[in-house]
Amino acid sequence: MREGTGNGLRTDIQGLRAIAVLTVLLSHAGVPFLPGGYVGVDVFFVISGYLITGLLVAEAGRAGAISLGSFYARRARRIIPAATVVIVVTVAATVIWASLIDAVDVVYDGVWAALFAANIRFGLEGVDYFAQDETASPLQHYWSLAVEEQFYLVWPLVIMAVLAMVARRRGSDDVVAGSHPPAYREPLLVVLAVICTASLAWSAYQTGVEPGSAYFSTLTRAWELGIGAFCAIAGASIVRDWTQRARELGAGIGVVGIAISCVVYDETTAFPGAAALLPVLATGLLLLAGQNPGKTPTFTALLLSVRPMRVIGDWSYSLYLWHWPLLVVPALYLARDLTPWETALAVAAAFVLAGASYRWVETPFREPGRFAGLRWMKGGRALLIYPASATLVLATCGAGWAWTERIGGEHGDEPAITTANFGTSETKAALPEDDTKALVAASVLAARNHVKVPSDLTPDLLDLRDDVADVGDCDYSYEDVRDLCLRGDEDADRTMVVVGDSHGRHWIPAFDEIAEQTGYAVYYLVKPQCTAALVEPARVGTNEEWPDCPEFHEWMLEQVDDLDPELVVVSTASPTDGIYAAGERVDYEDEPEVMRAGFTDLYDALEPLADEVVVVGDVPKLPEDPATCLSSRPAHLGECMSQPDERAALMTEISRETAVAAGLRYVDPKPWLCHREYCPMVIGSTLPYRDPGHLTTTYASELAEPLGRALHLW
Numbered sequence: 001m002r003e004g005t006g007n008g009l010r011t012d013i014q015g016l017r018a019i020a021v022l023t024v025l026l027s028h029a030g031v032p033f034l035p036g037g038y039v040g041v042d043v044f045f046v047i048s049g050y051l052i053t054g055l056l057v058a059e060a061g062r063a064g065a066i067s068l069g070s071f072y073a074r075r076a077r078r079i080i081p082a083a084t085v086v087i088v089v090t091v092a093a094t095v096i097w098a099s100l101i102d103a104v105d106v107v108y109d110g111v112w113a114a115l116f117a118a119n120i121r122f123g124l125e126g127v128d129y130f131a132q133d134e135t136a137s138p139l140q141h142y143w144s145l146a147v148e149e150q151f152y153l154v155w156p157l158v159i160m161a162v163l164a165m166v167a168r169r170r171g172s173d174d175v176v177a178g179s180h181p182p183a184y185r186e187p188l189l190v191v192l193a194v195i196c197t198a199s200l201a202w203s204a205y206q207t208g209v210e211p212g213s214a215y216f217s218t219l220t221r222a223w224e225l226g227i228g229a230f231c232a233i234a235g236a237s238i239v240r241d242w243t244q245r246a247r248e249l250g251a252g253i254g255v256v257g258i259a260i261s262c263v264v265y266d267e268t269t270a271f272p273g274a275a276a277l278l279p280v281l282a283t284g285l286l287l288l289a290g291q292n293p294g295k296t297p298t299f300t301a302l303l304l305s306v307r308p309m310r311v312i313g314d315w316s317y318s319l320y321l322w323h324w325p326l327l328v329v330p331a332l333y334l335a336r337d338l339t340p341w342e343t344a345l346a347v348a349a350a351f352v353l354a355g356a357s358y359r360w361v362e363t364p365f366r367e368p369g370r371f372a373g374l375r376w377m378k379g380g381r382a383l384l385i386y387p388a389s390a391t392l393v394l395a396t397c398g399a400g401w402a403w404t405e406r407i408g409g410e411h412g413d414e415p416a417i418t419t420a421n422f423g424t425s426e427t428k429a430a431l432p433e434d435d436t437k438a439l440v441a442a443s444v445l446a447a448r449n450h451v452k453v454p455s456d457l458t459p460d461l462l463d464l465r466d467d468v469a470d471v472g473d474c475d476y477s478y479e480d481v482r483d484l485c486l487r488g489d490e491d492a493d494r495t496m497v498v499v500g501d502s503h504g505r506h507w508i509p510a511f512d513e514i515a516e517q518t519g520y521a522v523y524y525l526v527k528p529q530c531t532a533a534l535v536e537p538a539r540v541g542t543n544e545e546w547p548d549c550p551e552f553h554e555w556m557l558e559q560v561d562d563l564d565p566e567l568v569v570v571s572t573a574s575p576t577d578g579i580y581a582a583g584e585r586v587d588y589e590d591e592p593e594v595m596r597a598g599f600t601d602l603y604d605a606l607e608p609l610a611d612e613v614v615v616v617g618d619v620p621k622l623p624e625d626p627a628t629c630l631s632s633r634p635a636h637l638g639e640c641m642s643q644p645d646e647r648a649a650l651m652t653e654i655s656r657e658t659a660v661a662a663g664l665r666y667v668d669p670k671p672w673l674c675h676r677e678y679c680p681m682v683i684g685s686t687l688p689y690r691d692p693g694h695l696t697t698t699y700a701s702e703l704a705e706p707l708g709r710a711l712h713l714w
Contacts, residue, residue: 015304049228257282
């Protein structure tokens with residue numbers, strides 16, 4: 001079934017849908033010349049706004065009103081069946097083949113997706129720095145469905161409100177329905193202009209402030225659907241006097257605009273924001289150029305209407321739903337990126353499943369009159385699809401959650417690793433004298449000897465990714481937070497300040513305990529993503545300049561000066577997404593020297609402000625996620641032991657060298673986590689890492705005593 005705007009079928013729109021889904025699919029498959037293929041989603045938004053609004057205003061023009069029941073029944077038949085099938089299959093496949101911790105995440109994702117709120121879940125994760133090392137969810141693409149359905153929860157009500165206002169002014173619904181041009185058109189366009197302007201302005205602002213949440217937000221995307229709605233309402237008037245040449249030119253410009261977006265944009269582009277104007281307006285121009293079907297079709301419309309494009313356009317919804325889990329779930333199972341051949345196989349499978357889905361799932365529900373078993377679903381009874389879908393998905397997710405809980409608890413009776421119960425007399429004699437270092441060494445020896453994972457892990461493996469140190473009200477992740485929060489011994493007459501990024505934050509449980517035991521008031525001036533070194537890191541997620549980090553550096557130094565602390569502790573990592581200097585991005589090979597200068601400048605700035613400055617080196621970074629490895633049911637600990645990341649180790653060595661050169665004391669935490677260049681993912685029965693680079697709160701607390709001794713506080 002093809003959709004129209006009430007003014008005739010638009011076969012070229014099916015071809016435009018094909019363009020949209022192919023750009024998304026090829027971009028996700030890693031085709032190098034389409035880094036901006038994600039704009040295909042924006043093309044979909046404009047098409048959706050155009051088609052759905054066209055149907056709504058056509059109904060309003062005929063009857064002077066809109067039937068919400070009929071509208072949502074059509075949406076249910078169109079959207080829910082295929083979406084439900086893919087959610088159920090994806091959750092089941094992830095539970096069977098992926099690690100337990102990934103399976104738990106996808107179970108929750110499935111619930112959010114079924115409730116058309118996936119964008120809210122992923123938007124919240126997008127502003128959480130501690131989620132940056134996690135694998136993408138195989139249901140992440142459901143965010144766009146959530147945006148559309150949230151928009152259509154409100155947009156028909158807006159149209160109805162405008163209709164009611166016009167009818168009240170004119171005194172008759174018939175006047176609204178029969179007027180030419182429709183009496184509701186101008187007031188509806190005014191309302192639409194307000195919505196689009198406000199949404200675009202918010203999109204530009206939010207993309208600069210919180211790019212992660214902005215990408216998934218309905219508020220930042222509403223204007224894109226609104227542009228499509230504008231074309232549906234005002235399109236006939238706009239193109240009425242266009243010549244054939246003007247229409248050909250408009251269509252050509254539209255195609256070029258979309259193509260430029262796909263080729264020029266990439267993951268570093270601040271998006272959506274103002275950058276989304278190009279693909280959105282280009283799509284709107286294509287829709288306008290193809291309007292007025294009575295005229296000669298444009299050359300572009302003819303190309304878009306060829307049978308292969310129309311078939312892919314027909315399959316586009318199912319193809320969009322299937323392609324992403326087929327790329328992600330195998331990668332989760334293999335615990336690595338797919339090879340080009342594996343990716344090609346996944347793409348081919350997506351086409352096969354999309355064709356099957358379109359024929360046996362989408363078409364029967366969209367045209368229930370043709371299928372005896374589904375004829376009862378005609379009319380408003382199709383609304384029953386909503387609760388039926390939610391029930392099926394919730395049952396699947398509930399079963400998946402129960403399975404992960406059952407399997408996650410099946411560790412047997414494997415004991416914790418200790419220096420007393422592990423190894424031969426020779427290996428025990430070779431262990432370091434320090435208890436903490438000795439346990440690390442014992443854990444490495446246990447892993448080398450293929451000891452099984454201890455049964456009683458702390459923190460709980462399935463809760464590992466939520467194990468983040470609390471910063472209270474002083475979460476400097478948010479750019480408008482510039483308060484001071486007193487911790488530790490609030491009555492103390494000595495002050496300690498910890499400065500750094502999230503790698504300073506993960507030490508908070510240890511410093512809280514140290515401060516309480518030794519009589520220090522403590523302040524945590526730690527801003528995630530913002531290295532303490534006086535450089536300007538690129539903003540994670542956009543790779544753009546991030547002026548808020550240097551501004552935080554200035555504020556941090558002012559606070560240290562005002563607090564006049566006895567002790568300042570620096571604990572930080574190097575930037576993960578690059579560095580800017582004088583407005584230019586620093587070349588990768590030049591970053592170490594820029595960081596060397598940044599650390600030197602930091603130490604020079606802090607030394608006059610405190611009695612003592614101590615540098616706690618960064619913890620070794622692991623090459624893989626411990627949560628994923630340990631929850632993949634490994635046979636023994638040796639499968640999850642690794643050596644530190646070399647690049648991160650280089651940056652840590654630079655922080656040490658510059659600290660020593662500045663005459664500062666340097667504390668190396670590496671022996672508390674690794675032994676002879678090997679880092680176990682379980683120490684005793686404790687999980688030391690919550691992700692490849694951050695400590696768990698449990699292990700940070702366990703390191704309070706050795707850290708306190710290293711700082712000469714105990």
